[in-house]
Amino acid sequence: MIKHLVFGLILFVTTISGAQTAGPSSAAKVQIDVDQAKVRKSLIAFPSLQFFGNPSSSPSFNAVGAELYRTINNNLTVTSFFQFINPSAFLEDTTKVGLKPAPADANGFKFDSWKQIGAEFLIRGGFSLAGNDLTLEIYVYNVTKADLVFGKKYRGTTDVTRRIAHTFSNDLLEALTGIRGMFLSRAVFTSDRGGGGYREVYIMDWDGMNVEKLTNHRSVSLSPAISPDGTKVAYTAFVQRARTKTRNADLFLYDLQTAKRWLISYRQGINSGAFFSPDNEHIFLTISQNGSPDIYKIKQDGSMVGRITNGPRGAMNVEPAVSPDGKKIAYSSDRSGQPMIYIANVDGSNPKRVTFAGRYNSTPSWSPDGKKIAFSGWEADHFDIFTMNADGTNMVRITSSRKPNGKWANNEDSVWSPDGRFLMYTSNRTGSSQIYISNLDGSEERRVTSDSFNYFKPRWSKNLD
């Protein structure tokens, strides 16, 4: 019996050592994944736009040309795709050659003179003015391939000069990447820029131009939202009620086309954090009439559809954000003690906690493709913007900035651009809460508003063509 035992042991030991020497065998070919490409910008040459016409008959041509050029230039800079070649390096005098390449066009430009300075892309454009009518003729060339990317003529009046520049920029991004830009989008926000300590609702172009004031409650307005079709804005304002003389956070709906507004939710307590469903039919919001704040779904006329969250007693469930496919809802809840981000089915069933890092995570926002969520996270003493996959993996910090006094700045309330390429958020790094946009790795942050007022809760619209 002992013999057997010993033999068994030896056999066992040899099996182990045998297994060690056998080793894994790999496939016939050696495969190497080359990933993590270095990112580079494409060198682009954008000579000033030519003016086809008589300067004396249209004295405003300089201003119009400058606005077109400036707007396109800013748009393309913001994409972070391009690096503009300094015009002093150009080898060709673009005022003397045509917009089209040489062999085909007798007075055309030469691809060679752009290749030599390393340009990958070349934009050649010219415009003409007839009274108030503006025509922009513009071509984008791939210099490396000596090929046209796309070319188009845009017509409009001079008061839509920026629109023409934005439309061209959108077309260019679409031709280059297959995905349209966001340059015709706008953003709603609240701000104290009107003075008097009030916060009113405003709308502006994504680049901070054309700011319009939407409300005049002489009160504090909160959490505006713009509908997917871009026609309506929902917002909350502390408005005094005529009968009781008390103030309550009520929800209003504002029509951008008619400038009319309706009071749609005025339940006791807060009625805030509105979010339009992707189908434009419903509004999700936080209502606190039953004690602790919970998320409800109402119609645009204010009629109640149903309660979405039914959190544990005393827990708050706020800041709803419906996924672009309309199937999920993300929100923040403190049911676990600290506010964290949860995702549930859009009817509120099957809630799952997705963030565990940090001490306080709030304001979730879905990327347009529904794959990612941006949120504000608090760790030690300030908020920063983060993105993650919708399941909570692959968390990336977008912002990290200090105030002039050396303390950490708060970066909050992020929202995605309609093309999914950028995030817009507020930051108090200058001392006041201003609006910024950033690309998705946080490498290029740009300030959108530039004054000393405060801006809050931006929400980005779709392209408003």
Next chain:
Amino acid sequence: MSPYQVPRDESLRKYLIGSVVVHGSLLLFFSVKAVFWSGEAINLQSAVRVDLVALPDKISTNTPPPGASPVPEKEKQPEKTQEAAKTPVSEKKPEPKTAVKVPEKKKEDDAINLEATKNRQKDALARLRQQAALEEIERKAEAEAKRQKALEAVRGSAQQYKGNVLSTGNSLTGLAKLQAESYIANVHSHMRQNWSLPDYLRRRNLNAEIVVKFDAQGNILAKALVRSSGNPTFDEIALSAVQNSSPVPPPPEKFVKIASVEGFLFRFSE
């Protein structure tokens, strides 16, 4: 009668002897194994355990700040010329001819042009040339150094593997396996040096596969796109990344055949 059965002294002794025999034979076995079949060195790699309880830090990238000038700045000029002058001496490499040739050719063409335009053009050209020349020199010097090392490594045992030579396979173990892994890591990082994508092609989940064959010195013999990304520009950039990587680090002996006959499959992704 005790309710429990206690083993008698006799059987205890039997088990003790058994235990001694078993342990003794095990000891003997391992001693013999250790003496005569010395195992291969165990590679100890440090393991890092990361608990993600905190929010991640911001990743800094190489992208220049928004305000950065898009064109090589003038202030950098003298520094660059110095470098350019220094490098060829130490590496015994002649200045690339292109640096001188082109401005001359330009002169003939632009005989009619104004002095100012000419100067400006020359300036711009010279700047670009200078940078290109510098990059070229650096690249060549680096490649040359690698080549010399490779030549030394294979000198004497240089073998030619051409034609339909049967591969012995690459199921490697122990030290050979570690060597292979480190070589693959070398090639990987070498290739990644040259792998850059324009920003506008990112986030589109593009990937392409290229088979690359190279000789014992690492010179690329052939490259073939075996799976396109569907985007011609992406494919071109991947192919030129391969071309710019020649020569790759010279393969260790066990890899020479695989490298020159089957080739390595590179899967390029963002």
